[in-house]
Amino acid sequence: MMRLHSCALGLAMVLGSLAVQAAEPQVVAKLTIPLPAESRLHYQGPFASAFGAGLPLGLGSGLFFDGQDADGTLHFVSLTDRGPNGDAPQWHGKQESKIFLRPDFTPQWRPLQVKDGQVSVGAAVLLHDGQGVLHGLPLPAGTVGATGEQAIDAALQPVAVPDSRGLDSEGIVADGRGGYWLCDEYGPFLIHVDGQGKVLQKYGPEAQGGSKAVASGLPAVLAWRQPNRGFEGIARLPSGKIIAAVQSTLDIEGKTAKQASFIRLLELDPASGQTRMLAYPLEAGFYKKNKDAKLGDLVAVDETTLLAIEQGKDKDKQMHNRIYRLDLAAASDLSALRVEGKEPEFASAAALAAAGMRPVGKQLLVDLQALGWQAEKAEGLALIDARTLAISNDNDFGVAVKVTQPVAQSKDITDYSTEGDGKLRYDGQPVASRVQLQPLDAAESASLLWLIQLPQALR
Template identity: 50%
Template sequence: MKLKAPALLFTCLFPWACQAAEFHVDRYVVTFPQNDRVEYQGAYASAFPDGLPVGVGSGLQFVRKEGSDLIFATVTDRGPNADSPKAGKKDSKIFANPKFTPLLMTIRVGDGKAQATDAHALHDDRGPVSGLPLPEGLIGATNEIALDDTLQQLPSDKRGLDTEGITPDGKGGYWLCDEYGPFIVNIDAQGKILKQYGPQAEQGVAGGLPNIIKWRQANRGFEGITRMPDGRIIAAVQSTLDIDGKSKNSALFTRLVSIDPASGKTAMYGYPIDVEVYKKAKDAKIGDIVALDDNRLLLIEQGGDKNKEMRNLVYVVDLSQASDLSDFDKEKAPEFDDAEQLKARGIKLAGKKELVDLRKLGWQQEKAEGMTIIDNQTIAVINDNDFGLQAVLDNPEGSATKADDYEVDGKGHLTLNGKEAAAKIALRPLDEPESLNELWVVTLPESLK
C-alpha cells in the first residue's frame, strides 16, 4: 500500500511526501496478498486472533525491474521474539513461536503497492532451520536463555540462525549474514543453505572468519552484507566488539569483515562510528550496507543519541585507504586504542561522508534494517516490524514497575528479590507505525557515481 499525503503535506511540513532538499521519497507499507501470517496459539493468542504479521525487512536487495515494477529480495530475522528480564546474569528472550523458520521472500513494488510473496523457509539437508539461539559453549552462542510465552525455558539449537542481511551471490542465490555467530551463509534461490562461514574456533559451528569477531555483543553480530563487484563479500558487525568484556563502551569503530569466497582470504576494516553523539560507543548500530564499487559502500548508522533521540543516517564509506585490522590484532586489538594511539600505530579507519539523514525526510521507525541501490540516483530502505509483537509487564508489585526490576527463573515465573512474584510478562500487539513494514524508495539529488 502506498501512503498518500493530504494536500498540506506539499508545504513540506512532512518532508516524506514532497521534495525536501531535492530528495524525493515514495513511501509504501508492505502487504501480504497471500495472507501470510505467523501462527501463534500461545498464552496470549486472544490478542492476536489472526496470528502475527510476517516481519520482513531485516535485509533488502534490489533484483530487477519488470516493466515499471521493482522486484526486491528480503529476509526475516529469527522470528517473533520479545525482551524479557535477565535470568541471573544472562539475557533472556521470549519466542512466541519457537518453531518459526527464517524466510526468504520477494517484494514487488508497483501500482502503488508493495507486496511480499513467495516465501521460502531457510533449510539444509536435515530440513528447516530454526531461529533459536545456539547452545552455550559454542563459538557463536549468545548465551541467551530462550523462553516460551509462559517463561518456560526452551532448548537451544545448533542450527539456529538470526538472519539480518542479503546480497546476491552472482550465481542465482544469495549471501545472508547472521547475528548469532556471527555467520555468513550462502543459500540458493529456494533458501537451501549451501555454505556457512563463522569465527574460526574448535567449538564453532562454522569456520573461515577471523576469530576476533566472536566478541560481538550478544544480538549485535552481522547486521549488513554486500557483494563487491570484484566478488568479495563484506559483512558489517552491528556494534563495537566487546573484547574480554572490556571494549564495547570505548571502541571508536565497528568492524567490516571481508571474505573472498574463491580464495578464503579475509580482511577487516574499521568503520568510525559517530562516537561523540552517543552516551556510550556501544549505542551505535549499523543497519545495512550496500556496495557502490570495489572501494566504496553505503552504510546506515543509527541508534539513540545522548538525548535518547533516534538517528538514522546513510553514509558513503570509503575503504580505499583503510588499514586491514588483521595486521594489528596480533599485537593489541585496536578497539582499546584512542584516536592518538590509532594514529601512532599507523591504523587508518575508513573514510565517511553523509549522504542522507532519514529522520530529516520524515522517517519515524526506530530502525532502518535493509537498504539497496536501485540505480545511480535511487536507493530503497526498509524497517523490520518485529512481527508486530511486544512484551509488557502485567500486575507489577509495588515500586517494581519495570520488567528489568525482575528476573526469570526459566520455570515459568518472575522473581523479585529472590522471591516468586505475581507479576507477569505478557505479549501484546505493537501499535502503528511500529507494527508496519515500511519500504521507502528515495530519489537522491545527485548521482551516486
C-alpha cells in the same frame, strides 16, 4: 520479461513522476508492504486472545534490489530475522533470556514487486540444509555463536534448543549466479545459499578457548561481538568480494564495547577464502557509550564505495537513523594490527592514528528522521539506481513485551528474573508483576518500503 538493473525511465513509470532535482534527499514513495493473510503466524500461547489474527510476518531485516522490468516493475527480495521474540526476565537471576513466541519459525525471504505505487508479496523461500529447515533459536552453550541466552516461551518455561543450526538472518545480497549471501547476528556467520534457500556454505569465527565451532573461515576475534549484534548488513562488491558489517563494537574479553572507537567491517573473498577487516569510525561523544551505536544494512556502489545505515540513541537519548557513504580505498586492514600488544579496540582513536590505522572514509548522505522516518529500526538498504535508494524496517513481528503491576516503576522486563515457575521476581523476591505480550499498534507493526532520491548521482 526483460529485467534491467538501472533504468530511470522504468522507475519513473512506477512512481508516476520523480521529484525535481533538489538540493536535499527527497522521499519519492512511502509504501507499506501488504502482508498476505497466509503469511501471518498462528500463535496458541497464553496471550492467544490478543493475537487472534496471528502475528504479522517480520519482513525487512534485509533488502536486496533484484532489478526492474521494461514495464517499470521493481523487484526486491526481503528477508526476515530469527522470528517473533521479545525481551524477557533474567533466567535464575544470572542469565539473559528471550521469549520466543514461535520457536518453530524458519527464517525466510520473500520476493516483492512494486508496480504503479503498489507492493505485492510473493511466496516464502525457507532456509534449509541437508537436515531440513533451519530455526531461529540461540545456539547451545559452548558453541561459537552462542549468545548465552535462555530461550523461553510466553509462559516463562524453557524452550529446548534442538541443535546448533539456528540463524538470526539479517542481510541478503545476490551472489551473481542465482543464489544469495546472507549474514547472521549469532555467530556472526556468513551463509551462501542457492536460489531455493539451501545452505551451500557457511563461514564463522574460528574456535578458540575450548569452544566448539559450527563453521570456520573467519577471524576468531569476531566471536567477541556483543550478544545478538553479529553481522547486521551485507554487500557484494563488483569483484565478487563480500563485505559484512558487525552491528556494534566488539566486546573483547568483556572490556571494549563501551570504549572502542570503531565497528568492524569484514571483507571475504569467496574465491580464495582471504579476509581482511576495516574500521568504521564512530563520532567521539555522539553516543553516551559507543556500544550504543548500531549499523544496519550495507549496499555497494562500486568496488571501493559503500552505503551504510547507522542508528541508535545519542547521549541525549534521541534516536537517529542515518545513511552514510563510505570510502574503503585508503582504509587499513586491521587483521594483524596490535597497539601495545592488544587488539585495536583497546586503543583510543588518537593512539590508533599514531599507529597508522586508517579507518574507512565516512560522509553523511541521508538523515532519515529529517525526512519523516519514525520506525525505530531501519534495517534494509538497497540501491535502485545511481540516485535512488530503497529502505525497509524491522517490525519485530508486531509484538511488544510489557510488565503489568510493575514494582517501583520498573517497567523493563529485564529488571525482573524468573526461575522456571512461570512467576516474576524482583531483587530475588516474588512479586505480583506479570509479563504481558500485546500487539504493536498498526503504525509500529507495519512493514515499510521507502524510496528516496538523492540530489546527485552516486557514480
